[in-house]
Amino acid sequence: METAICIIAGLMIIGAVFAIHAKDLLSAVIACGIVGYGLVICFLLLKAPDLAIVQIVVETITLIIMVAVVLDSSREEHFAKPDRKGYMSMGVALVMTAVLLYFYVLAIGMLDPIGSGSLRMAGHYINGAVELTGSVNLVTGVVFDFRGYDTLGEATVLVTAVLGVITILRLKGRN
């Protein structure tokens, strides 16, 4: 299973790199779709059907909206040669990558092995969720009962995002 996930992750990286360098914006959008649908297969292989359902539906809707937007506006992307400022930004990005990688390796070395102590909470959730919440689907039990605040926050974020979209996209004023 790990080799399959590695192959799919490699394909996702190739798709993401192609999406950055594509001349045509429509093919860039479709290459973004490779990343999303690859993630769906990864979730299915890791036995997370809830996440896979949400991911496949959201990916499809987002792809439709982005294709509609690209077809409405221009399909060409203009490339420019980087000037002095651009080279400086690239240098800063490379330095930051190296620093973050160093601290990442440091942090990974200090962590406990997976499942030894960091997942204490998960045991309580897995063993007691059906009695405490009455929900057979563990994910819903966690999302709406144990972690209700998180879900309320997510829903509020969505409402706020829609308000922002309406405010920004309204081109003609209300009479």
Place this chain on the structure above:
Amino acid sequence: MKGMTVIVKKTTQLIAGLVFLYGIYVTIHGHLTPGGGFAGGVIIAGSFILLILAFGSDFLRLTKEEAGSTLYENLAILVVVFLAISGLLTTGRIFFLNWIPKGTPGEIVSAGMLPLYNIFVGIEVASSILTIFLALVIFKEELAE
């Protein structure tokens, strides 16, 4: 936005209702099977988006505004907040308390408040996604007129 050909329209007529029903199924079985309010809501929004893409924006009389979907979105999130506050009014005095009797696990009417949260979050997500799509379609046409 203009409609598409006859083949697409006919296929959409056959499929859109099934997609809508499947979204409702995923939403109200959220505490039994994989899925839930978020996934079901996006599927319901997908059925409307399918209709709008196939038949054009004249079909659903989308000449006015997205006012209806914004109304449902805000009302649904308000109901979710009120359901969460209702836990404060019972003896437990806990925000997000699951105070309705749980019932037998595995039946469709069980798990107390969780199906209610699922349904209203589903309505909220469906109308949010639909509002974003309508905003992209309608505001451009408003400008063209």
